[in-house]
């Protein structure tokens with residue numbers, strides 16, 4: 001649904017009986033639900049959508065994607081959390097790939 | 101925003117574009133189903149790298165844009181109720197309903213909150229037991245597993261104050277409907293990689309065969325889109341009507357099994373109206389009977405809804421690929437992201453917003469369709 005910034009799993013834990021993880025997206029860390037990647041381990045890369053890791057991705061592809069996004073100047077735009085004012089003006093909208 | 105061709109990857113992009121030019125012998129109309137891809141195409145100038153014979157048609161793959169007006173109006177009515185905290189992805193707040201949008205409801209005193217994940221809405225329900233917390237559950241197959249999990253957790257925890265207004269849509273029936281429509285011009289599809297990362301692509305081969313249409317699963321990064329187009333043109337030129345996976349590093353044939361299992365438990369396939377397009381049979385999900393208690397449409401009696409669409413807005417034609425946004429008379433004049441007449445100008449994945457944000461104000465001659 002949107003440009004997908006891959007994140008690397010840096011920590012796995014449980015919250016409210018659900019498997020969660022902390023992912024690092026090019027320097028910004030976010031909490032993500034890991035219920036749909038039950039075999040994922042720390043160090044794996046994943047594509048995340050609305051706070052859920054939905055697919056694993058190998059490290060080389062993840063690094064290549066991050067590099068490409070950084071070079072195109074998309075990374076910060078994608079990772080920035082939009083304020084309600086930004087939502088009022090879709091220009092520069094952040095994608096909802098990330099959970100706070 | 102600079103264009104892909106100006107960066108280091110510009111060399112690869114130019115090479116892919118040259119390959120596409122070399123194999124293209126006649127005009128082709130390719131639909132990118134997904135609004136995320138539309139934005140990637142326009143922001144990176146991919147459309148301008150292509151030979152004139154290759155036309156990209158923007159598809160209906162923006163969940164915000166296709167959420168039917170009566171659902172928006174129901175959301176507005178529920179959000180205005182006292183004792184309700186209405187939660188939604190941010191994109192939905194500016195989508196015009198018949199009379200107002202969720203931002204207006206918020207400014208009139210409604211407790212409307214933007215969340216980044218449906219789990220945040222569940223957390224708000226945990227923290228506010230005296231309030232009814234409603235989440236606006238929209239989206240394609242990519243978002244649905246997250247929403248399914250939210251309802252599942254609410255039920256497991258017995259959170260009686262959580263419910264969801266559900267308006268999920270499904271991609272394969274939409275592809276079927278587009279190919280079956282009279283006057284259809286689409287000859288091939290770039291399928292949305294992330295939808296397929298959840299669902300796999302086992303649903304696509306029968307569609308490709310039935311409609312003699314190549315379907316190429318494509319990612320969102322600019323080079324992925326170009327490679328997807330290259331493979332699509334290759335299939336078209338050789339009359340090879342198959343499903344090709346150009347996003348294999350993320351997508352498998354079977355998709356995400358745990359996600360599909362919970363989707364099957366929480367949701368049931370239903371006919372769904374798409375805004376601007378109409379009802380497509382079996383093209384959506386509603387909550388299954390086991391989760392009916394968590395359906396906001398059952399929990400709140402919002403009365404009879406009378407919907408009124410903007411007379412000027414041609415978003416339905418935009419969503420079906422029969423006109424480009426810049427062919428709409430209101431585009432960039434009465435209709436801008438600050439004064440939107442249609443959802444396609446509001447959404448971060450909307451085609452009208454993409455044309456506006458990335459400066460496609462002029463109708464290209466070759467883009468004239470009808």
Ligand code: SF4
Pocket residue numbers: 412413414415416418425428429430431432435436440441442443444445452
């Ligand atoms: S430009 Fe505005 S009015 Fe025209 S189709 Fe798009 S959203 Fe509707």
